[in-house]
Amino acid sequence: xxxxxxxxxxxxxxxxxxxxxxxxxxxxxxxxxxxxxxxxxxxxxxxxxxxxxxxxxxxxxxxxxxxxxxxxxxxxxxxxxxxxxxxxxxxxxxxxxxxxxxxxxxxxxxxxxxxx
Amino acid sequence: xxxxxxxxxxxxxxxxxxxxxxxxxxxxxxxxxxxxxxxxxxxxxxxxxxxxxxxxxxxxxxxxxxxxxxxxxxxxxxxxxxxxxxxxxxxxxxxxxxxxxxxxxxxxxxxxxx
Numbered sequence: 666x667x668x669x670x671x672x673x674x675x676x677x678x679x680x681x682x683x684x685x686x687x688x689x690x691x692x693x694x695x696x697x698x699x700x701x702x703x704x705x706x707x708x709x710x711x712x713x714x715x716x717x718x719x720x721x722x723x724x725x726x727x728x729x730x731x732x733x734x735x736x737x738x739x740x741x742x743x744x745x746x747x748x749x750x751x752x753x754x755x756x757x758x759x760x761x762x763x764x765x766x767x768x769x770x771x772x773x774x775x776x777x778x779x780x781x
Numbered sequence: 782x783x784x785x786x787x788x789x790x791x792x793x794x795x796x797x798x799x800x801x802x803x804x805x806x807x808x809x810x811x812x813x814x815x816x817x818x819x820x821x822x823x824x825x826x827x828x829x830x831x832x833x834x835x836x837x838x839x840x841x842x843x844x845x846x847x848x849x850x851x852x853x854x855x856x857x858x859x860x861x862x863x864x865x866x867x868x869x870x871x872x873x874x875x876x877x878x879x880x881x882x883x884x885x886x887x888x889x890x891x892x893x894x895x
Binding site: 699701706707708709710711714755768769771772773774 | 787815823824825826827830872874876883884886887888889891
């Protein structure tokens with residue numbers, strides 16, 4: 666079984682300040698982990714993914730996430746928020762290895778608001 | 782990169798009618814297609830998984846006779862919402878998967894049943 670918990674449903678940051686979105690996961694197997702971003706009424710865009718390689722994963726638009734097995738966490742960070750970062754963010758877990766992609770389990774989402 | 786084209790982006794239909802949503806994989810062959818539903822302010826919930834040429838596998842609680850999924854080719858999968866009711870109003874998103882391209886999401890379809 667697998668699950669993912671996003672610890673914050675809503676995060677508000679000022680433009681230019683750091684962003685931290687927290688995610689904890691549970692998986693019976695070595696998981697693949699993803700962060701997706703969704704703008705209103707749009708599909709999902711992949712920010713980054715972890716697939717058992719380097720634990721610090723760099724993604725697009727300045728985002729990065731660190732896989733910490735001991736803490737079962739995969740928090741997403743960005744050093745300096747931009748107005749265009751305002752969106753919904755989903756932490757996602759997939760059971761299995763890179764050779765056996767399984768179903769995706771989505772977290773509840775974190776709404777990010779960026780203020781000028 | 783891999784692209785999944787989903788149509789229509791928005792549709793309004795009358796209660797009792799059926800609506801078809803299409804997802805096409807462009808420049809790649811989608812062996813597996815996942816269909817999700819997203820209610821306002823909520824996360825994505827997997828409805829069903831379809832593999833080309835075989836019957837779809839539905840998640841618990843999803844009515845297979847109401848949400849008809851067809852994956853007749855490696856580049857096209859369709860979801861038909863039959864006898865739609867207002868409670869079926871939602872955002873529907875498809876996701877194609879291959880070992881090479883990983884998961885590629887469509888842009889979503891906003892269904893409103895009136």
